[in-house]
Amino acid sequence: MKIGILGPESSYSEKAANIWKAHLGTNPDISYLKDISEVFEVLQDNSIDYGVVPIENSIEGSVGVTLDLLLEHEFSIIGEVVIHIHHCLLSRGKKEDIRIILSHPQALAQCRHFIRKNYTDVEIRTTGSTSHAAKLATEFPEMAAIASRKASESFGLDILAEDIQDWKPDLTRFVVIARKQDQRIQTCTRDCKTSIIVYLDRDHPGALYEMLGEFAIRGINLTRIESRPSKMSLGDYVFYIDMNGSIKDSDVKEALDNLNQNVYMLKNLGSYQSYMEE
């Protein structure tokens, strides 16, 4: 069995995957991939069994590419892992040597104030992951990477500054994805969440209110609602909704059945267990 994640070693995705593996009871191998799209591609072509991808960060918000690819593919979410992010500035060089700061766009955005305040004249370059940035920073002393403490150990870099994210806590939520027909998918037994994507039938006053009413009248707690462009026209959206509870619960099932009759499309991404890093 294989789990696909953003590589190389010591990315935050690897940390999330390890937490999930510890709960899984088996020990799948890790496949290090170059970006989120590649995780979806290789899951589609059966080269891996699971993918672990970031979906949301407490500072920077949604990871748009993950949301879009969940809509485009027929995959299920089978687990969720939330981890603490502690970004460090890593380099071979000293503070005064640094001319280029590299990292994943999400990490750069989480450290925007830190960079502006301390490194006014540097060039910013984006990479496929924070650990990829750390790997590149081993090549030149004028490069620094924003990545984890673990990445400093893996790539032999010095920590120039620690806990540099602009807000604390900094939390990233990852989802574990699998092909829908995978027989090993287990139904969730406790701390369940259910995720759906909804495209409303037509724009009319109260459409969103009616949709949310299905949850409100049954006392179902929504943990997230997010709109993304449908990409069909400006001002046209799909809604990503997460809720507490499982499709096995009669109130959740009833809400989704009712909603399904009144919307253009409802995609059930699955019911799954949530794990929080201790």
Ligand SMILES: O=C(O)C(=O)C[C@]1(C(=O)O)C=C[C@@H](O)C=C1
């Ligand atoms: O680059 C990594 O290490 C990742 O696992 C990706 C990622 C993300 O896309 O949000 C994960 C956690 C941090 O928020 C920054 C980057």
